[in-house]
Amino acid sequence: MTVVDSPEKALFASTTQSFLQKEAPLRRVRELHAAGVSFDPAWWQRAAELGWTALLVPEELGGGSVSGSGVADLAMVAEQLGKTVAPGPLYPVSVVLTALVDSADAQAHAATVESLMSGETVAAWAVCEPDKGWAPLDPSVTATPTDSGFRIDGVKDRVEAGGQSELLLVVARCGDDVRQLLVPADAPGVTVLPQQSVDLVKQYARVQFDGVVVEQSAVVGSAAETPGLIERQSQIAQVLQCAEVVGILQTVFDFTSQWAMDRHTFGRPLASYQALKHGFADMKLWLEACRATTGAAVADIAARSASAGLSASIAKSYVGEMAGRLVQACVQMHGGIGVTWEHDLHLYLRRVALYRSMFGTPEEHNLRVYEAEKAARSAR
Numbered sequence: 001m002t003v004v005d006s007p008e009k010a011l012f013a014s015t016t017q018s019f020l021q022k023e024a025p026l027r028r029v030r031e032l033h034a035a036g037v038s039f040d041p042a043w044w045q046r047a048a049e050l051g052w053t054a055l056l057v058p059e060e061l062g063g064g065s066v067s068g069s070g071v072a073d074l075a076m077v078a079e080q081l082g083k084t085v086a087p088g089p090l091y092p093v094s095v096v097l098t099a100l101v102d103s104a105d106a107q108a109h110a111a112t113v114e115s116l117m118s119g120e121t122v123a124a125w126a127v128c129e130p131d132k133g134w135a136p137l138d139p140s141v142t143a144t145p146t147d148s149g150f151r152i153d154g155v156k157d158r159v160e161a162g163g164q165s166e167l168l169l170v171v172a173r174c175g176d177d178v179r180q181l182l183v184p185a186d187a188p189g190v191t192v193l194p195q196q197s198v199d200l201v202k203q204y205a206r207v208q209f210d211g212v213v214v215e216q217s218a219v220v221g222s223a224a225e226t227p228g229l230i231e232r233q234s235q236i237a238q239v240l241q242c243a244e245v246v247g248i249l250q251t252v253f254d255f256t257s258q259w260a261m262d263r264h265t266f267g268r269p270l271a272s273y274q275a276l277k278h279g280f281a282d283m284k285l286w287l288e289a290c291r292a293t294t295g296a297a298v299a300d301i302a303a304r305s306a307s308a309g310l311s312a313s314i315a316k317s318y319v320g321e322m323a324g325r326l327v328q329a330c331v332q333m334h335g336g337i338g339v340t341w342e343h344d345l346h347l348y349l350r351r352v353a354l355y356r357s358m359f360g361t362p363e364e365h366n367l368r369v370y371e372a373e374k375a376a377r378s379a380r
Contacts, residue, residue, distance in 0.1 A: 006067065008066050008067070008108055009066055009073075009076075011373070012051070012066045012073065012217075013075075013076055013080070015050060016050065016052075016077055016080045017080050017083075018074070019046075019047070019050060019052055020081065020083065021084070021133065022128040022165065023043055023046070023047075024043070024084055024086035024088075025029055025084055025086060025141065026084055026085070026344050026347060028085065028086065029085055029200055029201055030200070030347075031345060032052060032147050032200070032201050033201055037201075038087055038161065038163075038164055038202070038203040039087035039088045039089065039164070040087075041119075041164075041202065043088070043181035044088055044119050044122070045118070045120065046194045047090075048080045048117060048118055048119030048121075051064075051066070051098065051322065052077050052090060052118050053117045053119060054094055055073045055074045055077075055094075056070045056071070056074060056094060056097050056101065056265050057113060057117060058101060060113055060286040061101060061107075061110055061114075062112050062117060063101070063113075063117060064114070069302045070301050070302075071126075071236070071239070071301050072298055072299075073339050074094060075240060075243040075272055075294075075298045076091075076243075077090065078090065078241070078243035079243045079244060079246055081244050081247065082243075082245060082247025082250075082251065083103050083197075083247045083248070083251045083378065084352045085200075085201075085248065085347050085348055085350075087202070089114040089124070089160065089164065090240070091160060091240055091376065092122070092123060092124040092159075092160045092165070093116055093122060093123055094166075094237075095236055095237050096123040096124070096125055096167070096199075097114065097116055097123075097124065097127045097235050098190060098229075098233050099220050099221065099229050099232075099233055099258050100116075100220060102229055102232060103220050103221035103222075103225065104219075104221065104222060105221070107120040109182075109220065112167070112182065114150045114165065115129065119173040120295075121166050121167060121170070121333045122161055122164055122165045122166060122167075123165050123166070123167040123169060124159050124161045124162045124164075124165040124167070124168050124169070124205075125159070125160075125168075125169050125171075125233065125237070126156035126158060126162070126168045126170045126273075126320040127156070127171045127233075127361050128156060128157055128158040128159070128181075129141065129154075129157065130155055130157045131154065133361070133364055134359060134360035134361070134364050136171060136195060136230050136233075136234055137178055137227055137230060139172055139178060140152075140155075140173070141153065141154030141155070141156060141171070141173065142154055142172055142174070142363075143170075143172035143173065143174040143181060143287075144174075144175065145175075146213065148213075148214045148215055149213065149214050149215040149217075150172075150179075150213070150214055150216075150217060150218070150219075151173070151212065151213055152170060152172055152181065152183065152189075152209040152211075152212040152213075153209055153212075154172070154208075155196075155207070155208050156206070156207045156209075157195060157204070157205075157206040157207070158195065158358070159206070159207050160190055160202060160203075160204055161208050162185075162204060162205025162206075163192050163194050163203060164203070165171075165185050166184065166185055166186075167182055167183070167184060167185065167188070168182070168183045168207060169181070169182055169183075169220065170182075170183050170209070170306065171230065174223070174290070178227060179219060179221075179228065180219070180220045180230070181214055181218045181220065181228055182214075182218045182220060183209075183212060185211050187214070188212070188227075189209060189210045189212035189213070189215075190195060190207065190208070190209060190212055190333075191206070191207070191208040191230075192205050192207050193205060194206075194208075195204045197354060198350050199211055199350045199351050200347060200350060202351070202354060231309060234309075234312070234359060235297075235301045236284065236301065238297075238312045238315070238316045239294065239297045239298055239301055239315060240358050241316075241358065241359065242290070242293075242297065242315045242316060242319045243298065243353075244351075244355070245295055245319050245323045245352060245355055246287075246290055246291050246319070248327070248348045248351060249286075249323055249327070249374070252327055252330050252348050253283055253326070253330065256333050256334065257271070257280060260276060260280070260333060260335065270333075274284060276333065277354075279329060279333065282329070283326050283329055284332070286325065286326050287295065288324075289322070290318060290319045290322060290323065291320060292316055293311075293313045293318045293319065293324070295315065296311055296315070297311040297312045299311075309368075310369065310372045311370075313360070313365040313369050314365075314369055316359065316360055316362070316365045317369060319366035320356045320361065320362040321356075321362040323352045323356070324352050324353060324356060327345070327349045327352050328347055331349065
């Protein structure tokens with residue numbers, strides 16, 4: 001999926017990889033978990049200095065990409081993150097930045113964009129709600145107009161980095177429209193409650209809004225453009241998660257293959273047995289299909305293609321379904337050691353299991369693909 005076709009991209013890829021290997025190895029992930037910490041803010045600022053947070057931001061707002069395609073460059077970073085299941089709020093910050101810079105009033109939020117790019121501020125996207133599937137355009141949280149702005153009421157959950165963020169981008173119902181509003185996490189009426197996650201360092205929160213009052217300037221985007229912004233944000237979140245999972249799958253497949261070659265039984269490497277060869281062949285097929293569907297989605301989203309939403313759903317559906325199967329197969333290949341706490345396999349399995357249900361399950365995206373195909377047939 002990652003194509004390094006220029007010296008600049010090669011340098012950016014190698015710098016990202018070296019930084020993660022040094023600053024966020026698996027040992028560090030375990031240390032953060034033991035300390036009950038999601039990520040180190042100082043570490044995140046150093047990551048931001050590498051340009052991760054600027055890739056989706058246009059040059060006039062202080063950003064810029066390496067290859068000319070910020071989405072492709074950011075997908076490469078996500079793929080590298082998967083190799084060590086690294087911590088950090090890359091996705092929530094990237095999604096919030098997408099809304100801020102793509103809206104017609106981007107200049108009004110220039111100070112917030114600059115703060116997010118520097119890593120000094122962390123923001124989270126409050127879009128999911130309790131007991132609801134992936135329905136970003138059907139929020140139950142309300143934003144009631146007041147004389148000076150809006151009053152927000154309701155509950156969001158599964159808010160990534162909600163407890164570590166200074167700002168929350170809240171999707172809310174405002175009359176017949178859907179709007180997004182930037183809300184300070186410490187505003188009166190905001191209650192942030194931690195939620196347990198299967199992942200070791202990815203932390204989520206349930207956020208309650210009880211009469212939270214914000215000014216008119218908190219609104220991001222007009223009523224007419226908000227559905228398009230949310231769709232774009234959804235695509236970015238989905239494809240970045242898929243890209244990270246591709247990095248996870250490649251890493252797990254590689255060290256499982258090497259283990260099977262190094263491990264001997266009856267004088268032969270495990271990898272030489274026909275049944276295991278067939279298993280590795282299946283896993284390799286799944287891995288490359290995940291890479292291909294994700295790569296196609298990255299290309300469509302980067303080009304803002306009309307089929308970008310469909311491509312994102314295809315990738316999320318396939319990767320979400322097959323990634324868990326592949327990692328579980330690697331666990332079986334390792335035998336008893338594969339289910340121990342000391343082995344690293346469960347760190348990858350936890351991240352894959354978490355991502356399966358975030359921003360739409362495979363089943364939900366299967367329905368989107370079906371509806372798109374049905375509509376295309378009707379139009380013929």
